[in-house]
Amino acid sequence: xxxxxxxxxLVQDKYTFVADxxxxxxxxxxxxxxxxxxxxxxxIKDQRPAIGNAVWLDSDELPDAIKDDLSSFxxxxxxxxxxxxxxxxxxxxRLRHTFGYKGKIRAVGDVLIDQLSAxxxxxxxxxxxRDDQDSxxxxxxxxxxxxxxQASIEPAEPLFRKL
Amino acid sequence: xxxxxxxxxxIVDERVVQYRDQLGxxxxxxxxxxxxxxxxxxxxxxxxxxxxMLRVAIPYGLFSSExxxxxxxxxxxxxxxxxxxxxxxxxxxxxxxxEDTPDILAxxxxxxxxxxxxxxxxxxxxxxxxxxxxAADEYIDPRPYCELIxxxxxxxxxxxxxxxxxxxxxxGSEKDRAATYMxxxxxxxxxxxxxxxxxxxxxxxxLGRTPVIGSVITEFLPEEDLLTYLDAILRVYNQxxxxxxxxxxxxxxLVRSMGIEAFREQVDxxxxxxxxxxxxxxxxxxxxxxxCFTMPDYPSLDDNDAELTLKAEVGKDAAFARxxxxxxxxxxxxxxxxxxxxxxxxxxxxxxxxxxQMDTLAxxxxxxxxxxxxxxxxxxxxxxxxxxxxxxxxxxxLKAIGLDSANAGTLTDMICCPGGDFCALANAxxxxxxxxxxxxxxxxxYLHDLGEIELNISGCMNAxxxxxxxxxxxxxxxxxxxxxxxxxxxxxxxxxxSLAKILGPAFAAEEIPNVIEKILQxxxxxxxxxxxxxxxYRRIGIDPFKETVYG
Numbered sequence: 260x261x262x263x264x265x266x267x268x269l270v271q272d273k274y275t276f277v278a279d280x281x282x283x284x285x286x287x288x289x290x291x292x293x294x295x296x297x298x299x300x301x302x303i304k305d306q307r308p309a310i311g312n313a314v315w316l317d318s319d320e321l322p323d324a325i326k327d328d329l330s331s332f333x334x335x336x337x338x339x340x341x342x343x344x345x346x347x348x349x350x351x352x353r354l355r356h357t358f359g360y361k362g363k364i365r366a367v368g369d370v371l372i373d374q375l376s377a378x379x380x381x382x383x384x385x386x387x388x389r390d391d392q393d394s395x396x397x398x399x400x401x402x403x404x405x406x407x408x409q410a411s412i413e414p415a416e417p418l419f420r421k422l
Numbered sequence: 423x424x425x426x427x428x429x430x431x432x433i434v435d436e437r438v439v440q441y442r443d444q445l446g447x448x449x450x451x452x453x454x455x456x457x458x459x460x461x462x463x464x465x466x467x468x469x470x471x472x473x474x475m476l477r478v479a480i481p482y483g484l485f486s487s488e489x490x491x492x493x494x495x496x497x498x499x500x501x502x503x504x505x506x507x508x509x510x511x512x513x514x515x516x517x518x519x520x521e522d523t524p525d526i527l528a529x530x531x532x533x534x535x536x537x538x539x540x541x542x543x544x545x546x547x548x549x550x551x552x553x554x555x556x557a558a559d560e561y562i563d564p565r566p567y568c569e570l571i572x573x574x575x576x577x578x579x580x581x582x583x584x585x586x587x588x589x590x591x592x593x594g595s596e597k598d599r600a601a602t603y604m605x606x607x608x609x610x611x612x613x614x615x616x617x618x619x620x621x622x623x624x625x626x627x628x629l630g631r632t633p634v635i636g637s638v639i640t641e642f643l644p645e646e647d648l649l650t651y652l653d654a655i656l657r658v659y660n661q662x663x664x665x666x667x668x669x670x671x672x673x674x675x676l677v678r679s680m681g682i683e684a685f686r687e688q689v690d691x692x693x694x695x696x697x698x699x700x701x702x703x704x705x706x707x708x709x710x711x712x713x714c715f716t717m718p719d720y721p722s723l724d725d726n727d728a729e730l731t732l733k734a735e736v737g738k739d740a741a742f743a744r745x746x747x748x749x750x751x752x753x754x755x756x757x758x759x760x761x762x763x764x765x766x767x768x769x770x771x772x773x774x775x776x777x778x779q780m781d782t783l784a785x786x787x788x789x790x791x792x793x794x795x796x797x798x799x800x801x802x803x804x805x806x807x808x809x810x811x812x813x814x815x816x817x818x819x820l821k822a823i824g825l826d827s828a829n830a831g832t833l834t835d836m837i838c839c840p841g842g843d844f845c846a847l848a849n850a851x852x853x854x855x856x857x858x859x860x861x862x863x864x865x866x867x868y869l870h871d872l873g874e875i876e877l878n879i880s881g882c883m884n885a886x887x888x889x890x891x892x893x894x895x896x897x898x899x900x901x902x903x904x905x906x907x908x909x910x911x912x913x914x915x916x917x918x919x920s921l922a923k924i925l926g927p928a929f930a931a932e933e934i935p936n937v938i939e940k941i942l943q944x945x946x947x948x949x950x951x952x953x954x955x956x957x958x959y960r961r962i963g964i965d966p967f968k969e970t971v972y973g
Contacts (some may be wrong), residue, residue, distance in 0.1 A: 289895075321661060341459060342457070342460075342583070343543070343583050344583065344665060345543075345580075345581070345582060345583025345584060345660060346584075346660060346661055346665075348580040348581070348583070348660070349580055349657050349660045349661050350581065350661070352580055352657075353657075356695065357695050358690075371457060373444065373457075373461055374452075376579075377579035377580075377582060378578075378579075380579035381579050381580050393452070396447075396452075403436060403439075403440045404430065404433060404436050404437075404577060405436065405761060406429050406433070406435075407577060407579070408433070408573045408574060408576055408577070408578075409574055409577075409578050409579070409649075409701070410699070410700055410701035411579050411580060415700060415701045415702075417574075417649075417700070417701055417930075418429055418573075419573075419703075419704065419706075419707040419710070420700060420704065420707075422427070422706075422707070422710065
């Protein structure tokens with residue numbers, strides 16, 4: 260099992276990330292701890308429990324697609340194929356703000372130290388760093404800015420409401 | 423002007439710490455070139471042909487004499503003693519050392535300045551009218567709204583990795599001096615029938631390789647909804663904008679491919695979930711920011727007396743008379759004028775200014791214009807609040823430091839990008855072309871007789887020199903490894919704008935001054951009394967110009 264960052268610390272992760280979007284290895288059908296590609300999960304929905312599932316969205320899969328299934332998930336991972344592909348920031352924000360999703364949202368893929376504080380602000384609360392990243396260094400970068408200007412998920416109020 | 427509170431200061435200070443750490447990790451090999459690239463770009467740092475270039479933000483073009491002195495000091499201590507004002511109302515240093523950049527940022531932070539988001543695929547510096555707050559044709563001062571947008575866009579967590587760069591311009595006057603239809607978003611401040619303040623919002627305009635005039639997305643947005651509506655537009659763009667081809671990644675391509683109706687529908691849907699939420703502007707916040715842009719304490723002056731004094735001085739000094747004609751502008755307040763300090767002079771690249779000139783100019787701003795300066799997107803500097811009776815003294819002081827070019831708004835007040843002399847993207851060297859034009863057309867009486875003409879030069883189709891919206895546009899192109907220049911006519915940056923049409927096959931650099939001369943001959947031969955170049959062009963069309971230039 261790999262480690263991920265949650266609640267400001269490095270923790271062992273119980274999940275297995277299933278990267279193949281084309282064909283599902285049958286061993287994952289009953290695996291409650293598999294993070295399945297959303298497309299493949301849809302095909303086996305009936306064979307899965309009603310709650311506690313984990314799926315992942317790629318950067319070209321809008322969260323609107325899963326909005327009716329949110330109660331089935333305890334974790335939604337959003338893939339960053341490249342750290343410069345910023346779609347996932349809006350996906351996380353919308354899952355929280357527009358669709359009211361309360362489970363975990365994990366950043367996976369090209370997840371780098373310098374993006375963590377923004378990830379956290381738009382609603383991510385689980386971070387699978389890219390393998391080569393220094394996790395001790397990473398923990399220092401969650402709050403590079405103490406009092407940001409804008410409203411997002413965290414904080415939900417813009418700075419000007421504090422003045 | 424806006425003065426930082428503790429929070430504003432904390433954010434720029436935290437940025438210096440963050441950037442210093444990032445640069446340190448890059449120097450230690452912990453960040454690759456590709457990973458450091460967007461981090462440094464979001465801080466205005468380019469690696470150019472010869473050295474890094476640092477672009478410092480001048481939010482909506484407004485800065486103080488103290489800030490100008492700091493820019494002078496930075497150019498002296500860390501650069502080669504000059505700075506370059508860009509078409510985005512920003513300032514650029516062409517020769518800083520990479521390892522000095524955190525110290526430069528720390529110097530800037532001391533005077534409430536920064537380089538945040540002056541480059542990269544994020545929301546850039548918001549621009550506006552250089553005469554904001556003083557223009558005679560202004561309905562509403564755009565600067566408080568620009569500052570609100572500055573704060574909202576600074577380190578917006580969702581929009582740091584957009585498909586492409588994103589530029590917002592704001593205007594609040596009859597004449598659009600901010601080219602709002604040529605921006606990713608244009609905000610025009612308006613009043614509705616009930617007298618309530620709001621915004622007409624334009625989306626999807628832009629220059630670059632595919633110039634597009636923006637579309638109106640809403641005719642009237644209530645004042646408090648500005649930031650949440652911008653959030654909605656950006657959210658649609660961030661999710662749906664193309665990322666597979668950087669030449670098709672601007673919002674203008676998305677708006678065009680969806681159609682404005684479908685795009686508007688998406689924005690409305692997102693906005694519906696935001697309207698009235700805590701992200702909405704409060705009247706308290708609007709008041710707080712507006713109160714930073716109060717009118718200076720103008721003495722009450724008699725305009726007739728001021729005009730008489732000025733007339734007498736103009737009568738004695740023909741050079742001053744010419745300068746007054748082109749470089750001073752009407753002001754809201756009796757007895758006052760705004761002054762353009764032209765940074766267009768033969769032998770100096772358009773927009774460049776030396777450190778000692780900056781220092782003197784800072785003193786002059788203190789003495790004659792309430793200590794404030796503005797940068798214009800025409801790459802000039804403005805002293806916005808000068809007493810008419812002090813214009814002559816100011817002019818003489820400017821003359822003493824070589825900043826008395828009496829060409830504002832004329833042919834030689836060119837907009838010009840840094841071009842192939844500095845920029846790694848350019849196809850062609852634009853500065854020598856500007857200089858050759860400056861040399862050929864050095865007769866001020868002739869320039870003044872020609873009247874208002876906008877001549878814009880870009881070294882490549884990225885269009886930093888805004889060639890599409892020049893009355894005369896010049897674009898550097900590469901043909902089999904050789905530099906050529908394509909000429910176009912009829913562009914305009916006014917409201918609803920117009921894009922220039924290509925005249926015909928491109929020319930070698932040395933031919934350009936003669937081509938311009940022929941174009942001007944056609945204009946002079948065809949113009950009616952008091953007609954401007956653009957008006958004549960629109961009346962007679964492009965053919966007479968083609969015939970003379972290529973005939």
